Amino acid sequence: MNTIYILWLRELKRYSRSKSRIIGSLGQPILFLVALGYGLGSVFQRAGEGNYFQFLAPGIIGMSIIFTAIFSGIQMIWDRQFGFLKETLVAPVHRITIMLGRTLGGATVATLQGLLVLVIVLAFGFRPYSWALIPVAILFMLLVALLFAALGAMVASLLDDMQGFQLIMNFLVMPLFFLSGALFPLQGLPSALDVVVRFDPLSYGIDAFRILLANVGAFGLGMDFAVLASVAAIFLVLSSWFFSKIQI
């Protein structure tokens, strides 16, 4: 328990100490908000879908969470050869506690990042459907963050150097984000895309954010929760399994 706590705390300390990382990682969501939110706003309106900015904001929160969460997991590749991971691997503690501490820490950091983006979209004029639902939305943010932190850790456990990094960006993170409905409504999609979207766990996270923050959605909150919780559980078990097999 102490092990999980101290490794969780480590992730938070590292996050709070890297101001440049915090600010740097806010650049991308702001760019998306401005370029897409305002750029496509009038087209969206004319199509009768309402205010695009209101629609996009939950998607951008999801984007910052998935990026931060997967990166926190993938950072382990670096840590594994040059750093701190070895120190934990030779310690007399169970590997699963190391994995859980790191993943929970990474998920907490990603959630904080999501909250920062929430504050930013509020500053840009986003109005949540109901303030009372924000705590529920934060719980969903945590769940989404946990799911992708576990996915990142799983990928990191399987790779032995950063060569695969570009591959992960282009074939995992980007598709997960772009095919999630973060940027477009899920109604009336071509059927092939509709199938793909349903296989992307982030779709359910963004759908939940949208239901809770903007009162529009496709799958329903119950479905979203069921999918996110079970996929997160599967990824946690798999990442723990692969992590326990790591040899340096």
Add this chain to the structure above:
Amino acid sequence: MDNIIHVRNLTKTFGDIAAVKDISFDVKKGEIFAFLGPNGAGKSTTIKMLTTVLRPTSGDILLAGHDAAKDPDDVRRAFGIVFQDPSTDDDLTAYENMDLHGILYGLSSALRKERIRTLLEFVELWDRKDSLVKEFSGGMKRRLEIARGLLHHPSVIFLDEPTLGLDPQTRNHMWSYLEDLNKKEGITVFFTTHYMEEAERIAQRIAIIDHGTIVASGTAAELKANTGKDSLEDAFLELTGHAIREEEVSGTDRMRARSRMWHGGRR
């Protein structure tokens, strides 16, 4: 029992390449032991197996009386290690790095406080305890890692090329701590190095590994006498040959190269 490290018929194969072939050796309690060999000879692989991060293909390892395969956690409590690459967390302070180690090893809060202070004073870093490790020089990081490796009072400390890239002053300083500790506390020191004069000066006993087998072992004087050479360096070359070893480049090496490019300098 006299032998703190007891290795019998240890073998590790990767695919059809045997990195370590059926080696056996002992290290006595309280000894300073140097484990030498050219690059790719099997040194690192052996250390990884001794420190439970790599599973042997076959053979037995007993460390402080515990079987590395059956009771890895008991073995882990019995040794401290300073890795070849720095393994401190740069974004934490020296004190936080120490404290985290203490928690991982299950030390009580009072015990951590007391020992961290003693050890950081010992390696002369107490006045820098609240500085982030990323502000430390290579030598300071090494000292911190040594202090950290000793925090749980291990009976053996492993040092994998601990003096690589350090200036002679820091190197001297570091060895004087370790020799001091070895005399006072009887801690066993197991180290690797490419500096032969260092091995000759510090180690009480030396084993030389090449192509995965131990080709010679004994005191520096014995190794020199057996090969009829005047220096350990010549004895080493006599035993392992003059050919430069081509090591297959691993993912680690590629990353090490990149890390050097980014951070300029090794540590």
